[in-house]
Amino acid sequence: MVDFFTPDQIAMLSASTVRCDFLVKFEFASSTMRAWNGNTELVVAGDTYLPMFGFGQIDGLGMSGGTVSENVTLSLSGLPGQALDLLSVALDDTPEVDQQMLTIFLQLFTDEWQPAGTPIPIFRGFMQPPSVSRSAMQGTEGATQSISLTAENIFYSRSRPAYGRNTDRDQQARSPGDKFFGFVASLISKTITYPDY
Structure with a gap:
């Protein structure tokens, strides 16, 4: 039987300080994109994750142990420089997104913030059509446009x-x-x- 965590990952998760972040893999119909919330490109196990500069957010992650359809919502607000062309892919063509697979991983890092081991999959689900919202203007501050994408787990x-x-x-x-x-x-x-025996 293969263990879910390697001995090195168990040791890192048992430490008093755990350095980790989420990695997201979007399997769109025509291409696969990867993202994380850091400030630079991140190469893990030969795959490149593009930076979201802290503007990404994931809501709804958890462990239930039940056989119910649960979802997580990924949102992106006002990403400057748009290094990741996620918005245009998601909005231009709904079939590119709808019912395509999305995987969220937990990535452990060393004390020097270098990736340690392979990403640990913690959620896999089907993407739903995205929605766009725009905040109200606040005095001299402009409005912020946001996109949110919900993914239903495998029981969807x-x-x-x-x-x-x-x-x-x-x-x-x-x-x-x-x-x-x-x-x-x-x-x-x-x-x-x-x-x-």
């Missing part, structure tokens, strides 16, 4: 009949008293040895 659009999910609640509705799915939540990230 996977409907099943009533009591068709592998959850304790549905199992109790099918067979009251059956505890077969009662411990699913406790099995997350658990190592199971098979066969166990």
Whole structure:
């Protein structure tokens, strides 16, 4: 069985100071783009992540352990110099974005802020059509244009009949008293040895 974290990553995550950032991979229909919130281009495992200069934001990341459709929202506000041509790709052609894959990684860094190890995938989902908003002008300050993009996790659009999910609640509705799915939540990230002699 392959461990999710390498021993080096576990050691870094166990330290009193953990240096990390998010990396995002956009798999548009015609091309793949990568971005991170730093100030320079970042090369990790042979892939180049373009800078967002701190103007990017990710909302909704978390761990539920359930089989529900969850989403994260990525937003970008007033990025100067637009090194990453994300806005035009997202807005020019909705099919370029709609239902295409997006992956968010956690990248660990050394004390000198150099990438350490490979990126750790923490979310993968389907991009939805983007939306654009514009803030009101504040005195002499101009308005800021923002784009937001929502991505639904892999359970998006996977409907099943009533009591068709592998959850304790549905199992109790099918067979009251059956505890077969009662411990699913406790099995997350658990190592199971098979066969166990």
